[in-house]
Amino acid sequence: MGAGGLKKEVEQMAQGKLGFGFMRLPVIDGVQENIDLEQLNQMVDEFLGNGFTYFDTSYAYHNGKSEEALRKSVVERYPREQFTIATKLPTFLI
Incomplete structure (x- = not known):
């Protein structure tokens, strides 16, 4: 594998490890x-524009x-497959 292939593989692994959590979102007037x-x-x-795809939330x-x-x-x-x-x-x- 060339250097470019390794870089792409590392970038894909990193993107798969980072999630966007919806626990603390920006709010208006502190509400x-x-x-x-x-x-x-x-x-x-x-x-999403940087290639990340995982979102985490809770009721x-x-x-x-x-x-x-x-x-x-x-x-x-966004399309569901993204x-x-x-x-x-x-x-x-419960």
Whole structure:
């Protein structure tokens, strides 16, 4: 494998290891439910534009608004095959 091939392989491995967490998103006026979608969209665009694809969220983040923000900023704006989503159900809701 040449140097270019090794560099590409290392870049792909690094991209597979970094995720975008939706636990602490930019908010407006300090209100956790009032997520700044304009700023979030810019962050998502930068993340995906650099080849990263993994997003992590949970119903509990931002008082139930994190998954909705992910839908608006990722799912509704990008083809489904371009990203992976992980979410969690908090045990206190069971």
